[in-house]
Amino acid sequence: MVNLWDRVDHALGYLATADQVPHRTEGEAVLLDHVPQNVKRILDLGTGNGRLLALLKINRPQAFGIALDFSPTMLAAVRERFVEDETVEVVEHNLDLPLPSLGRFDAVVSSFAIHHCTDERKQSLYAEVFDLLEPGGVFCNLEHVASPTTAMHQRFCKAIGYELSREDPSNKLLDVETQVLLASELGFTDVDCYWKWLELALLIGFKLG
Numbered sequence: 001m002v003n004l005w006d007r008v009d010h011a012l013g014y015l016a017t018a019d020q021v022p023h024r025t026e027g028e029a030v031l032l033d034h035v036p037q038n039v040k041r042i043l044d045l046g047t048g049n050g051r052l053l054a055l056l057k058i059n060r061p062q063a064f065g066i067a068l069d070f071s072p073t074m075l076a077a078v079r080e081r082f083v084e085d086e087t088v089e090v091v092e093h094n095l096d097l098p099l100p101s102l103g104r105f106d107a108v109v110s111s112f113a114i115h116h117c118t119d120e121r122k123q124s125l126y127a128e129v130f131d132l133l134e135p136g137g138v139f140c141n142l143e144h145v146a147s148p149t150t151a152m153h154q155r156f157c158k159a160i161g162y163e164l165s166r167e168d169p170s171n172k173l174l175d176v177e178t179q180v181l182l183a184s185e186l187g188f189t190d191v192d193c194y195w196k197w198l199e200l201a202l203l204i205g206f207k208l209g
Contacts, residue, residue: 022160023197028055030195030202031109031140039063039106043132045125046095046113049077052142053088056109063087066102069113070094096121099128106134111142116170123182130186136209139188145201146173156198176201 031052035042037059044053047067057063065088067078075092082088093100095117108129114122129139147153157164176193180203183191188205195202 021200023200026197027142027195027200027202028052028111031142031204032056032059034138034140034194034204035060035107035109036138041103041105041107042066043102043105043108044068045108045110045129046116047078047090048074048111048113050081050088052109052111053078054081056107057085057087061087063106065089066091066105068093068095068099068102095125098124099132102132104134105132106137107140108132108137109140109142112144114141115144115173118172119174122174122179123186126179126183126188127186130188130207133207135207137207139183139205139207141179141203143179143201143203144171144173145179145199146175147199148175153199159198173199176203179203 032055035056039060040063042053042056042063042065044065044067047053047069050067053065053067057065067088068091069075069078070093075090079090082090095113114125117125133139147156154164180191180193183205189208191205193201194204
C-alpha cells in the first residue's frame with residue numbers, strides 16, 4: 001500500500017503542476033454549484049494546499065472549515081494560506097485511518113485525494129462521511145477514477161502530459177460506477193457522476209433531511 005504523499009519532493013511536484021490539470025476548473029465549478037452558500041460547516045478531506053476550501057469560502061465567508069491532510073508539505077501550505085482566517089482549522093490526519101471526532105458538517109468535500117486509499121478504505125471512509133453529515137448535507141468528491149480500458153487510460157495520460165512509466169504508485173483508482181453504487185448502498189441519495197472528463201470525475205451524494 002504505497003503512499004508517497006508524505007515525501008516533500010512528491011508533494012512539491014504536485015503543487016507545481018496542480019493549476020495546469022486540464023478541465024480541472026470545470027469540475028470545480030460544478031462542485032461549487034452544489035454546495036449551498038448558507039452552509040455553516042465544511043470538511044475538506046485531503047485538502048492539499050487548501051485550494052478547494054478557499055474557492056468555497058469566496059461565496060461562503062461565514063462557513064467554518066476544517067482542512068484535513070497528512071503531508072507535512074501540504075499542511076505547511078494550507079496553514080500559510082489561511083494564516084489570517086480564524087474560520088479555518090487545519091487538522092493533521094491520514095485518510096487511511098478512521099476520521100477523528102470533528103463534529104458534524106453541512107458539506108464534506110474532497111479533491112483528488114481519496115483515490116490514494118485502498119478500495120476497502122474508500123468504502124469505510126464513505127460511511128464515515130455519511131455519519132458526519134447533517135441531514136440535508138452534501139458530499140462532493142472531485143476524484144481521479146479508473147478508466148474502463150487500458151487504451152482510455154493511456155489516452156488520459158497523454159492528454160495530461162503524463163508518462164506511463166512515471167505513474168504515481170500512490171494511486172488506487174476505482175471506477176465511477178462502483179463508487180456511485182457504493183455511496184447509494186450506504187444511504188446517500190441522488191448519487192451520480194455530476195461531471196466527468198476522461199479520468200477526472202465529480203461524484204456527489206446527499207443525506208436526506
